[in-house]
Amino acid sequence: MSRRIAFLNYKGGVGKTSLIVNTAACLAQQGNRVLLCDFDTQSNASIWLLRLERWNQLVTTAGRTVFSLFQPEPPLLTDLIVRDVVEDREGRKILPGLDLLPTSFNLVDLEADFTGDPRKPAYVLFREQLAEVEKDYDFILFDCPPNVLRASQCGVFAATEIYVPSNPDALSLIGFTLLVEKLAVFHDAAAGFRRHAFGPPAQVQGILFNAVKAGTDVEVPKMRMQLRLNQFKSARRVSREAKIFASQVRDATIVRRAVTLGLPVALVSAETAGDSAGIIADYRALTRELLLHSLSA
Numbered sequence: 001m002s003r004r005i006a007f008l009n010y011k012g013g014v015g016k017t018s019l020i021v022n023t024a025a026c027l028a029q030q031g032n033r034v035l036l037c038d039f040d041t042q043s044n045a046s047i048w049l050l051r052l053e054r055w056n057q058l059v060t061t062a063g064r065t066v067f068s069l070f071q072p073e074p075p076l077l078t079d080l081i082v083r084d085v086v087e088d089r090e091g092r093k094i095l096p097g098l099d100l101l102p103t104s105f106n107l108v109d110l111e112a113d114f115t116g117d118p119r120k121p122a123y124v125l126f127r128e129q130l131a132e133v134e135k136d137y138d139f140i141l142f143d144c145p146p147n148v149l150r151a152s153q154c155g156v157f158a159a160t161e162i163y164v165p166s167n168p169d170a171l172s173l174i175g176f177t178l179l180v181e182k183l184a185v186f187h188d189a190a191a192g193f194r195r196h197a198f199g200p201p202a203q204v205q206g207i208l209f210n211a212v213k214a215g216t217d218v219e220v221p222k223m224r225m226q227l228r229l230n231q232f233k234s235a236r237r238v239s240r241e242a243k244i245f246a247s248q249v250r251d252a253t254i255v256r257r258a259v260t261l262g263l264p265v266a267l268v269s270a271e272t273a274g275d276s277a278g279i280i281a282d283y284r285a286l287t288r289e290l291l292l293h294s295l296s297a
């Protein structure tokens with residue numbers, strides 16, 4: 001059975017996309033079959049992995065991105081998937097096993113203009129389509145915007161685990177708190193649509209500290225986060241197993257450069273990357289910890 005994982009925080013810019021892209025790459029490098037679904041209108045993960053030129057080609061052809069699933073006469077989700085998405089400049093596939101469900105800016109229309117059947121919200125439409133490809137993957141990952149609005153709901157409803165990327169600051173803590181509140185509201189509203197086969201509603205399983213600068217004292221923000229996590233655990237508002245991950249990802253300029261190069265950090269060549277071994281080790285350690293994280297029943 002595939003593990004279905006969303007990365008989410010109500011705070012923007014904490015590293016949801018960079019963590020999910022690089023985790024997906026590490027999982028694929030270890031031989032896992034991975035599908036990354038992009039539910040962020042900004043399309044950052046899609047543009048990163050496809051590079052602008054291929055992404056532009058894709059979005060100018062009707063019915064090639066995730067938004068088309070919510071329009072009349074939708075395509076099959078399986079036909080939208082870009083298989084082994086990562087290519088080098090010569091078009092050679094260089095990361096077998098990492099597939100992408102791409103998005104485009106028009107996904108924003110889902111928030112305002114979606115007039116589907118009220119008996120079948122967008123997240124149910126998506127969940128049904130996803131069921132057809134689930135068996136092909138070990139991991140299905142959902143990159144979401146910093147909210148739980150319609151596009152994000154598709155990822156949240158389909159996921160069974162949520163991880164919260166955070167920076168060591170007060171705003172990430174506020175974002176986490178808001179997220180737990182909004183998740184509860186959404187899960188309540190969606191409860192009537194949840195079928196047994198969809199799996200249980202996703203709970204927060206972990207906090208992932210990202211972009212930690214050398215010399216920054218993370219102990220105080222970590223302690224505050226731990227206190228909040230403990231409160232939520234006592235109130236059963238997050239998973240019993242929820243924890244702050246021991247692996248944290250350092251701040252490194254290569255992350256921004258990797259976006260420009262259209263590659264996950266681990267695939268940027270050593271000459272271009274300079275001293276990137278440290279951050280690659282961070283992503284690998286985080287991925288190992290994610291693999292080991294056991295879920296409560």
Ligand SMILES: Nc1ncnc2c1ncn2[C@@H]1O[C@H](COP(=O)(O)OP(=O)(O)OP(=O)(O)O)[C@@H](O)[C@H]1O
Nearest residue numbers: 012013014015016017018146211250251252255256
């Ligand atoms: N470890 C890191 N070191 C340095 N820069 C980073 C790191 N992680 C992310 N960044 C940079 O921080 C910015 C925000 O990261 P990212 O886009 O991953 O955040 P996000 O949470 O997905 O944002 P949004 O809420 O807009 O979707 C990007 O410019 C990214 O390159």
Ligand SMILES: [Mg+2]
Nearest residue numbers: 016017040044
């Ligand atoms: Mg993002």
